[in-house]
Amino acid sequence: MLLVFDVGNTSTKIGLLQGRELSRHWDLSTQADRTADEWGIVLEVLFARAGRKFAEVDGAAIACVVPPALAAIERFVRRDLRSEPLVVGPGVHTGMPIRYENPREVGADRIVTAVAAHEEYGAPVIAIDFGTATTFDVVDAAGAYAGGVIAPGVGIATEALFEHASRLPRVEMLRPPRVIGRNTVQSMQSGILYGFAGQVDGIVRRIRQELGAEARVVATGTYAELVSQASETIDAVDPFLALKGLATVYRRNRATGS
The missing domain is CATH 3.30.420.40 (ATPase, nucleotide binding domain)
Known part of the structure; x- marks a missing residue:
């Protein structure tokens, strides 16, 4: 399963995908100072309610426009999910040419x-x-x-x-x-x-x-x-x-x- 995070200025949307199907999704308020330990607790509760376990996750991807929030999510993924997250940003292959000046x-x-x-x-x-x-x-x-x-x-x-x-x-x-x-x-x-x-x-x-x-x-x-x-x-x-x-x-x- 794939765990994805869309971290916006106001809310953070999280999805769990089985193949191409979005099997679970959650919407949390964005808290820039939330720690990796807090992310672990929050996700553990959400997974338990959904009948899922961290061991089922074999990948993670993150899009984040709130830089202070990113490091804690990355630490959580590496430590608790034992996976290297894909962080969308410069250098990441999107398959879409970008015509922006910068x-x-x-x-x-x-x-x-x-x-x-x-x-x-x-x-x-x-x-x-x-x-x-x-x-x-x-x-x-x-x-x-x-x-x-x-x-x-x-x-x-x-x-x-x-x-x-x-x-x-x-x-x-x-x-x-x-x-x-x-x-x-x-x-x-x-x-x-x-x-x-x-x-x-x-x-x-x-x-x-x-x-x-x-x-x-x-x-x-x-x-x-x-x-x-x-x-x-x-x-x-x-x-x-x-x-x-x-x-x-x-x-x-x-x-x-x-």
């Missing part, structure tokens, strides 16, 4: 998401990740990572509205019953949801225009399902895109002996 600037999470989107949905494709930031990652018709767009995330925008407008409350992000809100909460929910859906549709249309192709659009991340309900351009929602991409990159590196 490929080292592209986050590992964005690369594995693009790899999975290409493998699952073909090319050209646009992968939108609704995480701490909202990122658009573009794979062109040739299967290369063409670049993308980075915008503020839904959570960041919602929190900023609460913090900087003294009379507005903190709201739960839900789809309101109508666009025209009949109270403050509904009005805020409408502005956030339809504002982000409009942003998505506008950016996607401009990307498609630059590509000269009707690229498919797949969404992932915390708010993917919600925003997709109001979007006119999102074709599919795949909550496990990054975990699938990690597994694909792992297989490609093992196949090349890297």
